Structures are given as structure tokens and as C-alpha cells.
Amino acid sequence: MSYQAHPTAIVDDGARVGDGTRIWHWTHVSAGAEIGADCSLGQNVYVGGKAVVGRGVKIQNNVSIYDSVTLADDVFCGPSVVFTNVVNPRGHVSRKHAYRPTTVGRGASLGANATIVCGHSIGEYAMIGAGAVVTRDVPAYALMVGVPARRVGWVCRCGEKLPAGDAPRCADCGSGYRIEAGQCHFQETDPA
Template structure:
């Protein structure tokens, strides 16, 4: 504790505080709390007993960290963010155990955000100011609003968002597969014929797609704000196209990320194995058509982003 700074008007009863941590005025840390190295606990912060806080965490003024909170490394918690740990709170009535809420490494919680009990906030997720979070938040997701919904993903800059709109020049100019610079993912143009009777977009499995499909399924009637995908495959490749409405597709290979917005069956996205895929921003009428290179196999899925990040270097060594 010699390397821990506690302001003259702060109280730190815990002996489990890492070196370099600073605890400022009118903050109060109870005896059971565990706090890592190089943290910054600002004025008027209260930290209860059953709390674990990682290294390099910043907690701004006016925040209460209640029993059950598990906070990873390099997390930022903005001023007056509110955490809860009891689903049905009553005065003088206590649950057998408080719900655990986990904040992943590198996540940021905006000012005045409210986090309901027992949720998982994924690594590097960004919770917008004033958001009311009622569901688990995936890694890298940006959530805003009340109730909070996913509005984007971090590490996707404006130039990495490509929108291909029916009839627009950007789609009409695509005549050959275009690299999306994420793990071998490609945008494939598809034939399209139009006359006074309507439009036709045929697919020749042996010519127009990057593989011969063994399975096909549709995703539709997705409620607003809901997210599909959030997994990678070890072996199976997929080809995704929108036959109605509009859908955004996020591709992530652990290093690079991009987002493609489609609203036409004139082009589709080739999603290779070992690339993390997410589909979101479904319009109410959207129908997403997916062709798969292999039959369904639950063992082929990687559903945890943390597991995926561990899998990629092992895959490279095997390859």
C-alpha cells in the first residue's frame, strides 16, 4: 500500500489495492474490495466489498460500484454512471447473492449510463452517455438510447463502411469481386436483368458464387435493434445477400474490420471461414439469404469473441 495515494479526505479500508492507484477526495473503498494497479478513483466514488477492479481503470466522479461488479483492465467509467445489482430491490430485504455484472477489458461506460443487474459488457464495447442497458452488450459494440440498442461497432471508421444501394453507381460499377480487406472477405456482383416486366437476378452455383452451396437459409422478421450472427466458422464459408429491405454486415478478422450495407440482390458478401460475422440494422421488411458451403455442424461454430481471438493465432500456426 506504500505506492497507493489516498487523498486526505478519502477513505480506503481495503488492503488489496495495486501500486500506483490514486483515490481522491470523498471517495470511500470498503475493506473487501480488490483494486488493481494504476487506477484512478475520482471524487465521490463509493466502492462496496464484493468488487473486483482490474488494472488501469478510470472511475470518474459520482459513481457507485456495488457488490457483484467485476471490472476488467483499462475500463473507463464516466461521471454518474449507475450500476445496479438487485433485480427486485426492497428496503431491508436482501437476496441470497447479488447478481454479477461483468465489464470486459477496454470497455467504456458513458456519463449517466445505467446498467441493469447481471449483464455482460463485452471487451472494448462503448456505452453511450445516458444509455439504459437492459441486455448483454457484445464485444466492440456501440450502444445508445433507452433501451440501449447497437448503433455501430468500434474500430470501423467511415472509410470502412461501404454502402451498396440498388441502382446506385457504386453497385452498377462493380463487375468483378472486390476485396473487403478483411480475412479474404469479398463483395461479389451478381447478374441482374431488367425490363418492363420487372427484374431478374439469377445465380449459377458453379459460376457466380465462390463455392458450391450445400445449404441455404433465410433470416427475416428480425425485430428492430436485434443482432444476428456474432460468430465465426472454422470450416464453413457463407455467402450473404439481401433479397429485400436493408441489412448491414460487419466483418472482423481480429485485426481489420469493415461494414457493408446491402439493399439489393445484385451483390453479396463472401464470408470465409475464420472471419467473425455480425448482421444488424435490419429494416422491418429485410430478408437475408445465406448460402453455406457445409451442412450444419454445431462444432464448427465459434460463438465467443474471446475464444475467436484465441483461435486465430492457433489457426495461423496450423496453416
């Protein structure tokens, strides 16, 4: 098996693209980029040569994954998500040596038009609301909204908001969690 690319897509020699990945209209994957298996890259997506995209990642239309951005397995990037890689850009000053890494943990979801300022990490299964601007690290399972993004709750691996409390259980899938010292930890799945 191999990947599929629309005739208008450009996949440079030296890019590594996993089996089963689909690359749609007007997308550019640069030489050196790493894209895992079973991904979907929508229309007008750009992937830089030093970007890493894990397995099963969904990248919607108009998203640029610049150098120094790493997306773990099963990440979802909504339409027009913005990543940066320099905190103080100037058109007349080259800052390629100053790229700051950004990592997005397994299963995290980034809503449409969210902006992720470089140099931060987003924890696994976190959910960033549409239009939010992430300016600091985000803990696992955090539900973040606003400008700048702030935590307004916790979310389950299945994407549902968790009820308040120190030991919430997802009403949808039954998964259990433990909230401790400002962090959310997966506990178990309800055997019922």
C-alpha cells in the first residue's frame, strides 16, 4: 500500500509519507517532512521539511505545519489552525536559527482558527476551542478557550466535557479520571 495525492498536490522528493495517507488539492509536503500512516491532509495544507506528523492525524484545509512543529498520533487540526515558529519575526531579519519547537500530544484537538504560539506543548487529548490563542503549555485533557487561551474544564479521551470533581467519570463512554495538583489523569474505563 502507499499514500494517495491529488494531481495538484506537491510532495517533494525526500518527504516521507506513510501508507494510507491521503493528500488533497493544492497541498505541499516539503522534502524532509515526516508524515505517518493513515493521515488526511486537506486542501491548501503546507508541511515544512522539519515538521513531524504522527499516524492517523487529520489536518483540515488551510493549515501550515511549519518547521519545528510535531503532531503526535491521532491529532486533529481544524480548518485554518495557525502554528508559528518564531516569537519575534521581522521581514528583514532571518531567524531560522531561533525556531522554537511546538509539540501537540496524542489525540489532542485544535479547533478552527486556533493559533498556537511556538515554544509550547499541548498535552495529550487536550481540546483547544475554535479561535483560541495558546500562549503557554497546555496540560493533558485540558479544555482551553479564549484569547489568551485559559482552561475552562477537562475533556475525556472521547471528546466529551468531564463533570466537575476530583474523580470525574465521562457520562458518554464511562472512562474515569483523577484530578490532582492541576492535572488530569486517565484512570480506567467503566467495565459495564
